[in-house]
Amino acid sequence: MNADFVIYAVINTLLVIAVAPFIVSLIKKVKAWTQGRRGPSVFQTYATLLKLLRKEVIYSPSSSRIMRVAPYVNIGSVLVASLFVPLVFVPEPVGGIGNIILFLYLLALARFFMALAGLDAGSSFGGMGSSREMSISAVIEPTTIIVFAALAFVFKTLNIFSMFSITSASGTPVTPTLILLGISLFIILVVETSRIPVDNPETHLELTMIHEGMILEQSGKNLALMELSSGIKLTLLMALLINLVMPFGLVTTLTVAGILIAIALFAVKGIVLGGIIGLFESSTAKMRFFRLPSLFAMAFFFSALTIIIEVFA
Amino acid sequence: MFPELLVTAALILLISAVFSLATSGRDLRHVRTVVLGSTIIASLLIAVVALVTLITNETFAFTVYQPFPSLAISFVIDRLAAFFLLIIAIVAGCVAAYSTEYVEHLDGGSRRNLLCGCANIFILAMMLVVASATTISFILFWELMAASSFFLVMYEYDQPETRKAGIFYFIMTQLSTLFVLLGIIALYVQTGSFAITSLNAASSPLIIVAFLSLFVGFSIKTGIIPFHKWLPYAHPASPSPISALMSGVMLKIAVYGLIRFLLDVFQPDIWWGILILAAGTASAVLGIIYALKEHDIKAMLAYSSIENVGIIFVGIGLSVIFTSVGLKDLAAISLLGALFHALNHALFKSLLFLTAGSVVHATHTRDIEHMGGLARRMPYTSALFFIGAVSISALPPLNGFASELLIFTSFFSSVSDVSSLLKVLLFIGLALFALTSALSAACFVKAFGSIFLALPRSAESGDAVEVPRMMLIGPGILAAACIFLGLASLQIFTLVGYAVPLPDMLFVGALLLGMTAIVYVFLWFTASRETRVSETWGCGTFSQQPATEYTGHGFSEPIDIIFSAIYRTRTKNERSFFDRMNCIFSEGKAEIRLMKVFEEYLYVPMARKSYRLAEGISRFQNGCLDTYLLYVFVTVVGVIIFLGWFI
Numbered sequence: 001m002n003a004d005f006v007i008y009a010v011i012n013t014l015l016v017i018a019v020a021p022f023i024v025s026l027i028k029k030v031k032a033w034t035q036g037r038r039g040p041s042v043f044q045t046y047a048t049l050l051k052l053l054r055k056e057v058i059y060s061p062s063s064s065r066i067m068r069v070a071p072y073v074n075i076g077s078v079l080v081a082s083l084f085v086p087l088v089f090v091p092e093p094v095g096g097i098g099n100i101i102l103f104l105y106l107l108a109l110a111r112f113f114m115a116l117a118g119l120d121a122g123s124s125f126g127g128m129g130s131s132r133e134m135s136i137s138a139v140i141e142p143t144t145i146i147v148f149a150a151l152a153f154v155f156k157t158l159n160i161f162s163m164f165s166i167t168s169a170s171g172t173p174v175t176p177t178l179i180l181l182g183i184s185l186f187i188i189l190v191v192e193t194s195r196i197p198v199d200n201p202e203t204h205l206e207l208t209m210i211h212e213g214m215i216l217e218q219s220g221k222n223l224a225l226m227e228l229s230s231g232i233k234l235t236l237l238m239a240l241l242i243n244l245v246m247p248f249g250l251v252t253t254l255t256v257a258g259i260l261i262a263i264a265l266f267a268v269k270g271i272v273l274g275g276i277i278g279l280f281e282s283s284t285a286k287m288r289f290f291r292l293p294s295l296f297a298m299a300f301f302f303s304a305l306t307i308i309i310e311v312f313a
Numbered sequence: 314m315f316p317e318l319l320v321t322a323a324l325i326l327l328i329s330a331v332f333s334l335a336t337s338g339r340d341l342r343h344v345r346t347v348v349l350g351s352t353i354i355a356s357l358l359i360a361v362v363a364l365v366t367l368i369t370n371e372t373f374a375f376t377v378y379q380p381f382p383s384l385a386i387s388f389v390i391d392r393l394a395a396f397f398l399l400i401i402a403i404v405a406g407c408v409a410a411y412s413t414e415y416v417e418h419l420d421g422g423s424r425r426n427l428l429c430g431c432a433n434i435f436i437l438a439m440m441l442v443v444a445s446a447t448t449i450s451f452i453l454f455w456e457l458m459a460a461s462s463f464f465l466v467m468y469e470y471d472q473p474e475t476r477k478a479g480i481f482y483f484i485m486t487q488l489s490t491l492f493v494l495l496g497i498i499a500l501y502v503q504t505g506s507f508a509i510t511s512l513n514a515a516s517s518p519l520i521i522v523a524f525l526s527l528f529v530g531f532s533i534k535t536g537i538i539p540f541h542k543w544l545p546y547a548h549p550a551s552p553s554p555i556s557a558l559m560s561g562v563m564l565k566i567a568v569y570g571l572i573r574f575l576l577d578v579f580q581p582d583i584w585w586g587i588l589i590l591a592a593g594t595a596s597a598v599l600g601i602i603y604a605l606k607e608h609d610i611k612a613m614l615a616y617s618s619i620e621n622v623g624i625i626f627v628g629i630g631l632s633v634i635f636t637s638v639g640l641k642d643l644a645a646i647s648l649l650g651a652l653f654h655a656l657n658h659a660l661f662k663s664l665l666f667l668t669a670g671s672v673v674h675a676t677h678t679r680d681i682e683h684m685g686g687l688a689r690r691m692p693y694t695s696a697l698f699f700i701g702a703v704s705i706s707a708l709p710p711l712n713g714f715a716s717e718l719l720i721f722t723s724f725f726s727s728v729s730d731v732s733s734l735l736k737v738l739l740f741i742g743l744a745l746f747a748l749t750s751a752l753s754a755a756c757f758v759k760a761f762g763s764i765f766l767a768l769p770r771s772a773e774s775g776d777a778v779e780v781p782r783m784m785l786i787g788p789g790i791l792a793a794a795c796i797f798l799g800l801a802s803l804q805i806f807t808l809v810g811y812a813v814p815l816p817d818m819l820f821v822g823a824l825l826l827g828m829t830a831i832v833y834v835f836l837w838f839t840a841s842r843e844t845r846v847s848e849t850w851g852c853g854t855f856s857q858q859p860a861t862e863y864t865g866h867g868f869s870e871p872i873d874i875i876f877s878a879i880y881r882t883r884t885k886n887e888r889s890f891f892d893r894m895n896c897i898f899s900e901g902k903a904e905i906r907l908m909k910v911f912e913e914y915l916y917v918p919m920a921r922k923s924y925r926l927a928e929g930i931s932r933f934q935n936g937c938l939d940t941y942l943l944y945v946f947v948t949v950v951g952v953i954i955f956l957g958w959f960i
Contacts (some may be wrong), residue, residue: 053836056843062768062857064688064695076633076829080821096816101721102709108754109708115758119863121849122767126864130762134755135871142744142749143719149743152725175631217849221840225832291547293875300744307740 004254008091010085011259016082016239020231020268021130023238023245023274028202030278043232049224057220061120070158073219074110078229078236081106085236086243088262090164090252098161099150101170107192110229111137129213132289136198136210139293140191143300147184150306151244154181160240167247180306182245187299189237193230195277197287197295235270238277242269315362316375316391319444322358325351326437333430340423345416348429349409352436356406359398359440365888366395367809374446384455384507389446395568397443400659403794404561405436411667411787412554414780418551418674423470428468428552435461435558439566447507448497451570453815455493458566459486462559466551478543478550485533485543489750492530493570499523500578509577516582523584527574534567535622536615538596539911545607548615549679556611561663565655568625572652575633587738593626594742597749601892602876605756605869606907609679610669613760614662617705620749621658625651627746628720635723638731643723646682649811650719657712657798661704664791668698671784672764675777681760681865686769690777693785695765700792702761704799706754710822711799715815717750722814755872764866770859881908 025045032039059067084103096102111133118130154177155163191198194211203209215226243250250263251258287295329351336344366373376387390398412432416425445451463486467479500523501507512520533540546757548556571589575581600619607613628651635644671694672687673679688695704713724743728736769775798805800822806813849857873880888901933944 044681053840056841056845058845058847060849060857061846062686062689062849064766065692066688066766072829072833075832076825079828083824095820096818097820099718099816101718101725102816102821105707105709105714105718108706108751109703112703112706112708112754113759115763116766119758119762119868120766122857122859122862123849123851124861124863125761127868128853131863131868132757132871134758134868135875138748138751138755138872139875141747145669145747146740146744149728149740153728158722158725201650220843221836222838225836260564276886290874307736 001093002089002092004115005097007093007254008086008089009304011089012087013079013082015087015263016079016232016235017228019087019270020228020235021049023235023270024227024231026271026274027278030275031173031282034279034282047228048100049228052219052224052227053221055220055223060123060171060217062122063120063217066113067217068302070113070120071222071229075115075225075229076230077106077113078111078232081110082232082236084160085239085248086161086164087235087239088250088266089254089259090161090168090250091254093161098159100152100158100160103160104144104148107233108137110233112201114214114226116214117218121217123217125209125213125216129210129216132210133194133214134290136191140188140296140299141295143303144158144188144192146179146300146307147188147303150177150184150303150310153307153310154178164243164247164250165252167244168250177306177309178245180309182241184299184302184306185237185241185244187295187302189234189241190252190280191279191296192237193234196281197284198292200286238270238273239266243265243275315366315373316388318358318362319388319390322362323437323440324354324432325355325358326440330430330433331357332439333426333433337423337426337430340425342417344426345429346413348426348433349416352409352429352433353406355433355436356402356409360402360406362390363395363399363402365841366390367392367399370810372768378722384449385447386450387446388441388444388450393569394443395571395954397565398440399441400565400656401436401439401562401633403791404558404659407787407790408432408554408557408561408663408667409787410790411557411670411784414783415552415554415670415674417712419468424468428465428555431461432555432558433462435465435563439562439683442566443569446509448509449507450507452490452497455570456490458563459490462486462555462563465559466547468552468555469550472550475550478546482543482547485540489530489533489567492526492533493823494530496523496527496574499526509573512578512580513599516580518630520579524574524579524581528571528585528588531567531571532592534570535564535626536596536619536621537592537622537626538599541596541619542601542911542916544615544619545603545612548618549609549611549664553611553666553673556614556670557663557666560666561616561659564618565659566624568622568629568651568655572629572648575629577640581633581637583634583637586630586635586637588630589626589633589956590630590738590742590830593623593628593630594745595623596620597623597627598745598752599879601749601752601756602872602879605752605759605872606880606925608681608865609674610681610684610760610764611666611679612755613681614665614669617753617756618658618662620753621654621662621705624717624720624746624749625654625658627651627742628723631720631723631727634731634735635727638735640727640730643727643730645811646719646726646813648725649806649813650716650723653719653802654713654716657704657716657795660791660794660798661701661713664697664701664788664795665705667784667788667791668694668701671780671788672698672777674784676771676773678771678773683769683771684764684769684774684799685771685859685862686765688765690775691765691779694780694788697785697788697792698765699761700795701788702757704795706757707750708754709799710818712795712802713799715799715802715818718815719813720746726814750861752872755869759865759868762863762868767862768857768859770862770864859913881910882906883908 025042029042072100084098115130115134118126152158155166199210218226249262251262329348333348370392372391374389376385379385438454441454463483466482469475503519536544597620600616604613604616628647632644632649676684704711707713707717800819801815805817851857883906885904889899891897892901
């Protein structure tokens, strides 16, 4: 482990924690505008999280240790996963950090605990959420792996750090392959972060909710942790997409000026992508649960197409 | 020194088995404790031999009995054999420790002595199969393994379902022996010797026959789909330690057989690898899909074994494919992945079977819909089961993830180097492999959630209490091994001299712990520490009822519907009405039945055909002496003519 990596770890983790609530609010703001509302402030999520930290935690009498442990494991694994996706500065990978499969499975670890916590309180909403979440994540998994395999195929590496180094070195690598992969990654982002048309992050209706159902029994600081970790997950997947398709500004050497410029550029790109996500969510309706596999099939098609282009090109 | 240690272990197992048979008339706890204690000692000896051989990479051979020059019962312990001996030793030791308490709670009086003794013979047979240096001793101990495991499955023979399961298992296991024997005979015809050595010959029809027979034989034993049906019958019927031994170890012995013959005897063609890969992928996907539908805890674990054996076969298949296209490094990685997964599956599956046995012991049911709330009532058992569930769902940083990562990596790295057609095939395999591991996470969320979380769904489950200490120590060691092998995976491979593309899981584990700890400490000082216990919101009902909880059936319903084409559920809906316009409903019957596809379309027709064939043949046996004399006469004449013409 070298000094560069330690500095990277601190910068990246703090940045991701700082940015995540903003992006969540930003998307809400865009959606509010498209609906003709003013919407809450873009700093609202920070206030909500701080408010939750001051509240007491309520546990169900039937709940076990899973309920108490899950929020911490969840945030822990998402934060470790955040080390795998450099936001602004790409150091040399250390000890296998940046492995794309490990990244996916760290997110799966977080999901595993969240789904169990959903079942723990014995409420039927939590069970419904867990069941749907695990089903959806199982059905999207082949697509995700194929997209990541296609990335590994295009960049000839399994490490996210090396992929970013390649894209940042070439400046504007927007090739047809990457655009297709970008579309698939976008669909994966929408699915993994429980957004419309897969899930509705704003509703608590039992007919529609998935992610919100699972964390319905969480309260106080535990709820804050769950909300923050889902925000971080959104930020990470957005950063993955941004730094693969629009890498300009990403630095590979450590300078204060370079980092500051990179942060500024990342903020701009993040706002643009957040706007796109908000517009996309506003322009589609929530899909019926059992029609989702066809959406996933579309993502699968794009990634398969990419591979065929690469294979026979 | 090593042969002596191994022979000592074998003798300890044999003598204790004889001892238990000799004392089978008396129902004494001491006898069983002595027998199981000697199993633990023998396992320790085997483990020492295996570990030293693995690390030093020395090979030693010795012959025990040689009646003819060409026929010998001889043994050789090399690294591969030592690896599987290690699997046997760890699981057998932990199962024996668990059984010291478990057998005392079984029904059956002095029959329990036989159970312990027979289990020792079973362990001995598995150990000798792995150590065999000749095909003749391989098949000999293979059959001993099959026979002793049959007796173990039949332990509760007074139950009709056990008898059915036992007979089913017996037929399947004999079929397996038959095919293995056929393969070995074909090899003997090819080489003229019983030694397990390289063929050094291009593939001929005879060699292909040998491979296919061995492949089918080993597939039946490992439960590769479509030869899998005995697993979900035999495992629920047998006592839990036996299920743990059979699923954790015996399946691996067949895997060992396949790897041994592929590496040391054959020079595989690429289509052999594709065949193994396809069989493995089909078993992995279908196995876990069926496991999701199963609500008998032990049958669920049995289906999940089918899935995991499928994953091991995927690794072996990839290794064969890469060897034949000349990618040596990737072949090594995928074979190491398969072997590592074999060890990991042995550990977490026996852990899960043992803890499932504790749960069944505490709740008196195998149906997970009648469990629930056990996490508060059996805290240690639930923690152990949880570790097993996390491992089997391939979540970092535990061991299941490390081995699946190796297979994933070889998939990912291979696609740039192989021909286009193979690329497409590998991508399909990769997609299905990913589906498998995601579904297994769903399956074990459902299993853990239904068994251990929320409110108890039956009175027995509500009254469950934690099991005695010995029933925690055995699984406890297995759980510790799961954690250790996951965290230290990279270091272990480096120690034995393989460079594998694994991330440093110790580092990742430390990061996970560190991040969680930082968050915990930070919140401890900044956030409110107040907690309150209050009723779950129940939409206005006064108190929470178990009936309103999400059930296991409900949990897997979305997956049922998405994969309904595979499940082949049949819905029947009969209604009758009072009036002619079909408005006033009088009575009706609706049923949703899961079709047993393989049983209805493969097993039953096969069984009917062979039954009809046997009926035809039995007509020759009419009980009349004159007819039999005629047969003898015709045979003698036939033999004379044959010898006259051909010799």
